[in-house]
Amino acid sequence: MLLKELTELNGVSGNEDEVREFIKKEALLHATEVKVDSMGNLICYKKGKSSEYKIMLSAHMDEVGFIVTGYKDGVIKFSPIGGIDERILPGARVLVGDKKIPGVIGSKPIHLQDKEERGNNIKLKGMYIDIGADNKEELERLTSPGDYIAFYSKYTEFGDNCIKAKALDDRVGCAMLLEILKESYQFDLYACFTVQEEVGLRGAGVAAYTVNPDLAIVLEGTTCSDVPDVNEHEYSTVMGQGAVLTLMDRTSYPNKKLVEFIYNTARENNIPVQYKKTTTGGNDAGKIQLTRGGVVVASISVPCRYIHSPVSVMSKKDFESCLNLVKKVLDKLSGDASLIGSFKD
Amino acid sequence: MFDLIKKLTGAVGVSGNEEEIRELIIQEIKDYVDEIRVDALGNLIAVKKSKGKKIMVAAHMDEIGLMVTHIDEKGFLRFSTVGGISRFDSIGQRVRFKNGTVGAVYYEDKLEDMKDLRFSKMYIDIGASNREEAEKSVKIGDTACFAGEAVKQGDMVISKALDDRSGCAVVVKAIKDLPQTDNEIYFVFTVQEELGLRGAGTAAYSIKPDMAIAVDVTMTGDTPESHAMEVKCGRGPAIKIKDRSVICHPQVRKLLEEAAEKNGIPYQLEILEAGGSDPGSIHITAGGIPSGAISIPCRYVHSPVETASLKDIENAARLLIEAIKA
Numbered sequence: 001m002l003l004k005e006l007t008e009l010n011g012v013s014g015n016e017d018e019v020r021e022f023i024k025k026e027a028l029l030h031a032t033e034v035k036v037d038s039m040g041n042l043i044c045y046k047k048g049k050s051s052e053y054k055i056m057l058s059a060h061m062d063e064v065g066f067i068v069t070g071y072k073d074g075v076i077k078f079s080p081i082g083g084i085d086e087r088i089l090p091g092a093r094v095l096v097g098d099k100k101i102p103g104v105i106g107s108k109p110i111h112l113q114d115k116e117e118r119g120n121n122i123k124l125k126g127m128y129i130d131i132g133a134d135n136k137e138e139l140e141r142l143t144s145p146g147d148y149i150a151f152y153s154k155y156t157e158f159g160d161n162c163i164k165a166k167a168l169d170d171r172v173g174c175a176m177l178l179e180i181l182k183e184s185y186q187f188d189l190y191a192c193f194t195v196q197e198e199v200g201l202r203g204a205g206v207a208a209y210t211v212n213p214d215l216a217i218v219l220e221g222t223t224c225s226d227v228p229d230v231n232e233h234e235y236s237t238v239m240g241q242g243a244v245l246t247l248m249d250r251t252s253y254p255n256k257k258l259v260e261f262i263y264n265t266a267r268e269n270n271i272p273v274q275y276k277k278t279t280t281g282g283n284d285a286g287k288i289q290l291t292r293g294g295v296v297v298a299s300i301s302v303p304c305r306y307i308h309s310p311v312s313v314m315s316k317k318d319f320e321s322c323l324n325l326v327k328k329v330l331d332k333l334s335g336d337a338s339l340i341g342s343f344k345d
Numbered sequence: 346m347f348d349l350i351k352k353l354t355g356a357v358g359v360s361g362n363e364e365e366i367r368e369l370i371i372q373e374i375k376d377y378v379d380e381i382r383v384d385a386l387g388n389l390i391a392v393k394k395s396k397g398k399k400i401m402v403a404a405h406m407d408e409i410g411l412m413v414t415h416i417d418e419k420g421f422l423r424f425s426t427v428g429g430i431s432r433f434d435s436i437g438q439r440v441r442f443k444n445g446t447v448g449a450v451y452y453e454d455k456l457e458d459m460k461d462l463r464f465s466k467m468y469i470d471i472g473a474s475n476r477e478e479a480e481k482s483v484k485i486g487d488t489a490c491f492a493g494e495a496v497k498q499g500d501m502v503i504s505k506a507l508d509d510r511s512g513c514a515v516v517v518k519a520i521k522d523l524p525q526t527d528n529e530i531y532f533v534f535t536v537q538e539e540l541g542l543r544g545a546g547t548a549a550y551s552i553k554p555d556m557a558i559a560v561d562v563t564m565t566g567d568t569p570e571s572h573a574m575e576v577k578c579g580r581g582p583a584i585k586i587k588d589r590s591v592i593c594h595p596q597v598r599k600l601l602e603e604a605a606e607k608n609g610i611p612y613q614l615e616i617l618e619a620g621g622s623d624p625g626s627i628h629i630t631a632g633g634i635p636s637g638a639i640s641i642p643c644r645y646v647h648s649p650v651e652t653a654s655l656k657d658i659e660n661a662a663r664l665l666i667e668a669i670k671a
Contacts, residue, residue: 233415233423234465247486248412248427253361253537256486275485277414279425294386294547344385 001319002026003155003175007165010095010150012065013081013199016040019061023174023193030181031191041207042193046181053187053340055333056213056295057180057326058204058284059173059220060197063166064308066129066149068096071136075128076103078149082198086124088309096131097147103131151310161316168312170197172302173219176323183327185334197284201251204284208291214340215258215296215333218285219326221314222246222276224303235277237303239314242272242321246299248279251286255296258343262298262329269328272321276301296343300326346659349373349517350502351495353510357443359410359488360427360539363387365443366406370513370534374520378532388548389534391520397527400669401554401634402519403545403623404512404561405538408505409647410490411440411450411469413483420473422448424464427488428539432462434648441492446471446482448489491649500579500654507651509538511641511658512560518662519669526670538623542590546626549634556597556635559623560665562653563588563615563640574618578642579654581611582661585638588617590625597637604667610660615640639664 011019020042027034031044042061064082071077076096080086092105106129107122129149133139153166165171177191190211195203208216226238237244243266245259246252266273285297302322305313333339358366367389375381378391389406409428416422438450448469456466469489473479495504502511513534520532531552536544538561549557563583566574576583584601585593605612617640624636639661644652 231465233417247414248361248425253540253543256361259486275414277423277485279412279414289386290543290547292547293551294384294388294544296385344383 001175002178003163003165003171006171006174007155007167010148011061011063012148012150013062013196015148016061016195020193023061023178026178027181027191037206037210039203039206040195041203043207043210044181044191046184046189046191048185048187048189050186050337051188053337054190054211054213055187055340056190056192056208056211056216056288057177058192058194058207058216058218058288059177060170060194060203060284061174062195062198063150063169064198065151066094068143068145068147068149070145071139072128074133074135074139075106075130076139076143078129080124082308084308087121089124089127090122092310093152094129094149095152096129096149097143099142101131101142102152103129106130153310162313163316164311164313166310166312168304168314169221169307172221172304172314172319176219176326179323180326180330183330185330186337187334187340194284201282201284201287205287205291208288208295212292213295215343216288217326218283218288218297218299220283220299220301221304221307222301223281223307224305227305233277237274237276239303239305240317241274242318243325244274244276244301244303246276246285246301249282250280251282252289252297254285254298255343258296258298261343262300262325265329265332266325269324271325271328273325346514346518346655347497347502349514350504350511350658353513354495354504354506357441357490358406358408359490360407360537362443362488363406363536367534370406370517373517377520384548384551386544386547387536388544390548390552391532393523393530395527395529397529398556399529399531399552399554401531401533401549401552401557401627402516402665402669403533403535403548403557403559403627404516405509405535405544405623406513407536407539408490408508409539410488412488413469413485416476416479416483416485418476420471420475420479422469422471422479422483424469426464429647431647432464432467435467438649439492440469440489442483442487442489444482447492493649497655500656501652502655503650503652505649505651507643507653508562508646511562511643511653515560515641515658515662515665519665522662523666524670528669530669535623542621542623542626545623546630549627549630553631554634557624557627558597558665558668559627559636559638560661561622561638561640562643562646563617564646565642565644568644576613576615576642578644578652579657580613580642582657582664583613583615583640583642585615585617585640588621588625589619590621591628591636593624593637594628594635597635601637601639601664601668604671605664608663608667610664610667612664
């Protein structure tokens with residue numbers, strides 16, 4: 001499991017190079033052929049014993065973050081990249097640009113805020129990044145508008161098999177995909193590490209168009225809201241209860257037969273599995289499903305609390321459940337390749 | 346026409362679950378087309394072969410509905426919406442699952458102000474006394490649509506899912522009545538329109554037609570204090586100029602207008618300010634496909650009491666036939 005390495009690398013959407021280079025090196029040990037397309041998707045091909053069917057597995061390399069938009073006095077002004085809850089930002093630690101200059105997100109101190117400001121959340125436009133510079137000239141010497149900014153957060157193991165890290169969404173998928181690449185199957189496998197998911201599922205559609213798969217499975221880190229003050233029926237997923245299958249979300253309606261097949265595979269093998277109970281959000285499956293003449297898709301995810309924050313939390317047990325499930329599913333499809341074509345209506 | 350509409354609106358076919366309605370349509374049309382296929386997403390593609398221009402005709406099979414996401418200990422079902430459903434329209438409704446199970450949609454008692462009504466405070470009651478009993482008839486992921494038979498009153502039909510089973514009826518009628526033509530026509534009953542025009546795009550990609558015409562419902566401006574809109578029930582099918590997803594190709598619009606004029610079919614022009622339709626995804630597929638639409642004026646769209654004029658629906662079928670046979 002390469003989660004520590006993967007989550008400590010920075011790959012804000014559009015700037016996935018560092019993550020891609022690391023994954024590429026690992027993938028080259030096992031893949032038949034590795035290609036990077038014009039958008040930056042890393043497409044790893046593993047030849048199967050037969051080329052009758054193509055299965056695409058995808059995980060996105062990018063993570064949410066920020067970009068430098070300009071300067072004000074001695075601090076950096078910035079914009080978010082991807083969906084970030086601005087209320088979690090004040091006090092967060094970040095790394096700015098390729099030089100990874102440490103910074104902190106600051107805002108007007110509480111004793112200077114007027115009554116109304118105190119009662120409300122600080123808005124993004126009132127925040128800035130402080131890298132300890134004296135003035136604009138020093139900022140300009142060290143950074144440039146357009147520099148990417150990532151959360152700074154060390155991978156930490158704690159509690160009962162839990163992990164805290166940034167970018168679990170979707171380095172968990174990347175880590176699983178690298179494990180799967182070690183296996184060989186009857187069908188041709190395309191492990192796609194996609195870009196720019198967090199800014200609108202942009203890379204996956206392009207990769208799926210190139211691969212033109214018979215079936216695709218998206219590996220993700222997904223929201224988990226099994227926390228106090230949330231009704232049970234509003235829990236999106238529950239940490240510790242295993243691999244998550246998506247019934248429907250804002251972007252995709254996964255193939256029902258494939259989802260049922262995956263669910264049954266989990267049950268047969270005593271792998272903990274759960275359905276995601278909310279239908280908000282979206283992932284690469286949305287774009288893949290609608291590529292060319294349509295693709296049979298499903299999503300398998302690891303529940304991650306506090307997703308899109310520097311302190312996402314997941315359970316190693318859920319990661320194992322997910323990885324085992326994906327492997328079992330692929331084994332079954334490999335054992336009887338005719339199944340692959342059977343999910344279409 | 347009413348009997349066909351009654352039959353088609355009676356099927357359960359919530360977006361992504363079009364199996365039953367698709368089978369019904371196959372039975373209706375299988376003797377009238379040269380080829381039938383179902384693609385990866387579930388679109389039903391029926392072809393009348395020829396050597397001429399490739400024309401795609403599209404009507405979506407799916408309808409809005411609810412999806413079960415949680416079953417509580419007492420046997421009540423919590424749900425998500427599939428497509429654009431109003432929470433207020435849903436209160437007090439019966440919904441029906443594919444296996445015939447019927448449920449009542451209601452809301453938590455402690456709600457004090459209707460303005461605070463959220464789907465997360467609503468539930469479906471199928472009369473089960475606990476989770477185990479509920480799970481015998483419904484499982485997580487199952488979908489349900491509004492229940493209720495189509496009713497004919499004078500020239501008007503009242504039903505759930507006129508959006509877009511009335512369009513499906515128009516296309517079925519066209520398949521049956523179309524005279525010999527040189528055009529190769531692909532009649533597509535699309536899926537997942539209500540989730541973002543999804544099926545139409547993938548179908549268009551595999552067909553790559555020279556032109557596409559969709560048949561769907563549109564809203565009207567003829568009810569008390571309604572939003573201003575020129576389209577009215579009973580004034581004929583509407584030829585779409587634009588909606589939020591497409592500006593129709595001028596030549597397709599012209600073709601439809603000329604077909605109506607030449608054959609004395611009453612028509613109106615439609616500018617729909619809210620909402621999209623299948624041409625929205627078709628026209629930007631595979632290098633671009635000139636697209637247009639015939640719209641059936643329909644009141645109370647996405648409610649259990651969608652209301653439309655049978656004469657308009659009949660005329661929509663006539664207009665479609667005249668436009669695609671040329």
